[in-house]
Amino acid sequence: MHNLAFKTIKELKALVHSGEISYQELLKFFIENAKKHEDLGSYLEIFDQDSITKNCTFSGTLAGIPGLIKDNIAQKDRKMTCASKILETFVTNYDATAIARLKKEGAALLGRANMDEFAMGSSGETSAFFKTKNPWNKACVPGGSSSGSAAAVAAGIVPWALGSDTGGSVRQPAAMCGIVGLKPTYGHVSRFGLTAYGSSLDQIGVLTRSVYDNALVFSVIAGKDSKDASSLVVDAQDYTKNLTGKIKQGLKIGVVQEAIEGQGLDPEIKKAVEQAIKEFEKLGATIVPISMRTLEYGAAAYFIISRAEAASNLARFDGVRYGIRDKERDLNEMYKNTRHDGFGAEVKARILVGNYVLSVGHAGEFYDNAKRVRRAIRREFSDAFEKVDLLVMPSHSVPAFTVGTYDNDKLAMDLQDYFTAPMNLAGVPSLSIPVGFTHDKKPIGMQIIGAHLAEELIYQTAYSYEQNTVWHTMHPQF
Amino acid sequence: MKITKEEVIKIAQISRIAIKPEEVESLTQQLQDVLSYAQVVKDVANQLLDQPSNRNINFLRDDVVTKTDSEIVLSRAPEREENYFVVPKILDNK
Numbered sequence: 001m002h003n004l005a006f007k008t009i010k011e012l013k014a015l016v017h018s019g020e021i022s023y024q025e026l027l028k029f030f031i032e033n034a035k036k037h038e039d040l041g042s043y044l045e046i047f048d049q050d051s052i053t054k055n056c057t058f059s060g061t062l063a064g065i066p067g068l069i070k071d072n073i074a075q076k077d078r079k080m081t082c083a084s085k086i087l088e089t090f091v092t093n094y095d096a097t098a099i100a101r102l103k104k105e106g107a108a109l110l111g112r113a114n115m116d117e118f119a120m121g122s123s124g125e126t127s128a129f130f131k132t133k134n135p136w137n138k139a140c141v142p143g144g145s146s147s148g149s150a151a152a153v154a155a156g157i158v159p160w161a162l163g164s165d166t167g168g169s170v171r172q173p174a175a176m177c178g179i180v181g182l183k184p185t186y187g188h189v190s191r192f193g194l195t196a197y198g199s200s201l202d203q204i205g206v207l208t209r210s211v212y213d214n215a216l217v218f219s220v221i222a223g224k225d226s227k228d229a230s231s232l233v234v235d236a237q238d239y240t241k242n243l244t245g246k247i248k249q250g251l252k253i254g255v256v257q258e259a260i261e262g263q264g265l266d267p268e269i270k271k272a273v274e275q276a277i278k279e280f281e282k283l284g285a286t287i288v289p290i291s292m293r294t295l296e297y298g299a300a301a302y303f304i305i306s307r308a309e310a311a312s313n314l315a316r317f318d319g320v321r322y323g324i325r326d327k328e329r330d331l332n333e334m335y336k337n338t339r340h341d342g343f344g345a346e347v348k349a350r351i352l353v354g355n356y357v358l359s360v361g362h363a364g365e366f367y368d369n370a371k372r373v374r375r376a377i378r379r380e381f382s383d384a385f386e387k388v389d390l391l392v393m394p395s396h397s398v399p400a401f402t403v404g405t406y407d408n409d410k411l412a413m414d415l416q417d418y419f420t421a422p423m424n425l426a427g428v429p430s431l432s433i434p435v436g437f438t439h440d441k442k443p444i445g446m447q448i449i450g451a452h453l454a455e456e457l458i459y460q461t462a463y464s465y466e467q468n469t470v471w472h473t474m475h476p477q478f
Numbered sequence: 479m480k481i482t483k484e485e486v487i488k489i490a491q492i493s494r495i496a497i498k499p500e501e502v503e504s505l506t507q508q509l510q511d512v513l514s515y516a517q518v519v520k521d522v523a524n525q526l527l528d529q530p531s532n533r534n535i536n537f538l539r540d541d542v543v544t545k546t547d548s549e550i551v552l553s554r555a556p557e558r559e560e561n562y563f564v565v566p567k568i569l570d571n572k
Contacts, residue, residue: 301516372526
């Protein structure tokens with residue numbers, strides 16, 4: 001039997017199509033392979049083959065192709081815990097729109113991916129159940145919050161996974177695991193069925209090992225949805241059709257100077273990104289330095305807005321309608337104890353920060369000013385896209401770090417979002433692609449950022465880079 | 479800026495989250511760190527070029543009554559009675 005673990009979606013489809021392998025053989029392989037890699041902690045549950053089969057039509061764009069779903073996205077009649085104790089027993093009763101679309105195109109939904117609790121974290125360490133390891137180096141974190149999704153794809157457990165990205169939660173773990181991760185334009189993928197964290201920032205994103213596969217899965221889930229009033233009026237389209245291997249004639253790529261010259265940027269990441277920029281130049285792109293003055297305020301504005309929205313969104317977890325409930329017979333005490341025991345430390349801290357910046361006396365100083373900075377960031381992106389077609393900058397400031405590194409410095413952990421949060425604030429799409437490794441074999445990622453709805457151009461450009469480099473062909477050794 | 483323990487206890491009260499005495503100190507530190515960092519927005523907001531808000535507008539669907547089986551929702555509650563969620567007593571009969 002083939003070793004299917006590192007086959008792309010395209011290759012798996014060809015194998016099934018030619019009759020070399022059956023859908024059930026494919027499923028069996030991936031379920032067994034997932035069990036073999038249980039020690040990575042990338043998934044909270046792998047469903048049994050019968051129930052996967054029952055939920056799969058095996059026909060359509062992703063017919064029988066197994067994928068893993070971050071556990072904050074609703075899959076009907078499955079558990080959805082957000083890796084939190086407060087939802088440990090919760091079973092959802094509907095499909096997220098993204099899930100419904102995947103099912104319609106025949107995808108085989110293999111299980112639920114581990115994550116940082118309620119998508120709050122940058123390392124996978126805040127999961128209430130267990131931490132996820134980086135398949136390239138098991139002493140290190142995979143990044144987060146889509147920690148399980150990224151680790152599973154990098155380890156060959158699945159060829160694709162869904163994650164969610166509020167401030168970098170798809171792109172940063174994709175970078176740290178050496179894979180491809182898309183944060184779409186805000187509103188491009190319906191958020192219906194995605195557990196809300198920061199509603200003005202949240203997007204469901206796609207993680208894969210190749211650009212083609214990423215574009216394929218994105219094509220299935222993207223487009224207008226009447227169930228999400230903030231979704232954009234964009235028709236479904238095939239984002240793979242422009243993947244020619246050539247870049248657009250006359251393409252101008254802007255290099256964000258404040259990012260590449262940033263103080264905290266790891267020198268090996270800087271070198272790899274500069275090398276990638278040279279590669280784009282070889283492919284025919286014109287490289288233009290771009291200054292983005294607001295970059296250094298992105299994380300600050302993001303901290304305020306995301307925590308404020310989180311505090312409001314997580315108010316619904318009160319022990320009344322779902323999840324766990326404390327036995328206290330006084331209503332207020334019941335709320336307080338339920339939320340104390342149900343939420344982990346990071347989630348509680350973010351709720352407190354959120355209510356602080358929204359409270360009378362502080363809202364003007366923090367929340368209102370953060371919104372102004374956000375608008376300035378938006379403006380700087382739109383100004384930049386008057387001059388260039390795309391922007392590039394690193395996806396992360398440091399390579400995958402050892403578990404526990406930031407236990408006593410939460411701010412340093414929060415600042416993992418430094419290079420990624422500005423795109424959520426501006427609502428623009430960004431794709432992280434692998435661009436190399438450090439001396440000790442840790443993956444490095446770079447973002448290709450476009451104007452609103454520029455996903456097609458981003459994919460086309462990333463694909464031509466991929467065709468001329470080897471990073472996507474390298475896999476962790478177990 | 480300085481966040482006090484009293485402020486953290488008050489915000490936790492507003493947030494309906496119990497905190498144990500031994501948790502106050504580290505939470506205070508964490509809030510202090512992130513808010514000190516974030517307050518830079520106050521200094522720069524006026525110096526940056528503003529831009530009108532996004533043109534995208536929410537679109538609304540028709541308001542049509544659909545039938546939902548309340549049992550699906552109620553069955554997920556920690557405590558329910560017939561067609562209701564059970565909550566601890568709110569009114570005092572003193």
